[in-house]
Amino acid sequence: MPDEGTAVLDVKDLTTVFQTRQGNVHAVNAVSFELQPGELLGVVGESGSGKSVTMMSLIGLLPSPPAKVAAGHVRFANSDLLKVSDEQLRSVRGAEIGFIFQDPMTSLNPVFTVGFQLMEPLRGHMGLTKAQARARAAELLDLVGISDAKRRLSDFPHQFSGGMRQRVMIAIALACDPKVLIADEPTTALDVTIQAQILELVKELRHKLGMSIVWITHDLGVIAGIADRVMVMYGGQVVEQAPVRELFANPQHPYTKALLETIPSVRGARPEKLQVIEGQPPILYDFPRSCSFSDRCAHAFESCRSQNPPAFAVGADHTVSCHWNAEAGAPRNG
């Protein structure tokens, strides 16, 4: 339900650098995207393509040093999150922007009860009393489908299964009714049935609460099922952005195509080998001056190695950063 209007989150030219002994690693390179109210934006890419780092840097969750957000703007609720004070940023985190992480087994503090951890943002951000926070915490657990919520508040994380812990994490992220929920591979560490349950839960909650969601994953199947719009990342850059149907029907970037081809088909004869993308994603010690996918790309030609492609509009709400025109099967002119 992306309705027209101003974006909740507007990221422009976000650039994050890790200062290491081997030199500066450019993890996020001038990433720009918008998140519309009520929209679910899927972010896909290989490990190391900068998906998580992008989302963590816009909310100041990266350890600094070594990470440094070098440039960019993040407009959220009329302020630039990269410019506000630490204290203001802290009041946004957990209150207006919720976070869910990949591994529910380690994301909860083992020595505090689930109730304590759930009540922390409620009391900190919303100023609830202990009794109010407890009542709300029980409601939240109930909302994410944990039965006997009141009693389970005094349980410790190790008394919950993996899927249940991820539900608790979701409850924590949703505690203060955030406008934006950033889910960093929330189902990767879960087995398939639990994964399906969590996906159902998020779909349902999204309609109930009407928030915008950024869903980071490398599972294209998940994206196809829940996303409105998809952003494909490679080498710390956005290489393609399109509505979900458009992207799956008409991928323009060679990397997106390659990603889609790696999904094994359930029907038909089984291929000899699984399809792979040869090579490794690059570690960028410098801001990319050429296309960072050119080494692994079948269509690469001189321009790809001399010039980093800008974003070309190739359809309604569909942009691609590639010198190769997939429609025409020839290099793009200008």
Place this chain on the structure above:
Amino acid sequence: MFNYTIRRSLLAVPTLLLISLIIFLLLDLAPSDPTANLPLTIPPEVREKIRQSLGLGDPIYIRYILWCKQFFINEPLNILEHIFGWQIGGDRLRVLSWQTRSPVVDLIVQRLPQTLWVVGLSYVLGIVIAVPIGVISAYRQYSWFDQIGTFISMVGFSVPTFFTGVLLIVIFSVWLGWFPSIYDTTHQVTDWSSFLVQVKQMIMPVSVLALFNAAQISRYMRASMLDNLNQDYVRTARAKGVRERIVVLVHVLRNSLIPVTTVIALGVPQVFGGAIITEQVFKVNGLGQLLIIAIQGGDVPVVQTLTFIFALLIVLFNLIADVLYGVLDPRIRYD
């Protein structure tokens, strides 16, 4: 947890009996002679009579059983009588020191306050210093604070207390003359000025031991904090918008203290043993000094009893550490 504690305590009984036997046998094997410190003019046959009167002529198992009876039955009965004012009666032989002919337990009771004041205080002080240093060092890893803290704890850890103790005496007693080099145990605290004298004489022994303890514990604290600072739950806490101070001092510290508490608990009996040298350096006549004098004088009952009490403390604090672990970490269950 309660059942576990009871079971462990019962298991400790045979362990301790075995330890007492081993200590007894080791002391018997040692070539020490209680009459060796007596004047050389005493003829050998008199020496032999003295040995006989100390019970050394009896077979070894008789002597061991006698010590067991005196220590495990007679002394506890005495203590019970003393506390509750009962009259159990009966002629009970106590464990007697060969040197002073006074009951060993009485000697220990006399010496215990000095040791507790100096050694106990230094341990508490060491913990109080070490925990914040460990926390800040880990949080600001590789900062100046961390580098200096690491250096000092390396020094404190590797330089033995008999060296730092003598060094302090040379600097503060000999050169500067600020503090007395000898700890006067007969000193009574009655008013403000006598309290100051007491503080003055405690400063050096306490700081030598505190440095050593703090060095050790701060290393553990730092390592444990570093382990936990990189955990996912810390990121979760930050993502929830929890204040940084609370992230570190509640979320991280609470987890980091679990192994450190174990180390602290296990260190308590070591403090008694490790303080022997320091007590000797500063002439604090506590338990450590009692042990040294007893060893030098071949006073087997005192050495036997003291060593056994140290063993008892080690077993006891092992149990305490295990129980504390279960209390602090909700994932650990004993049943």
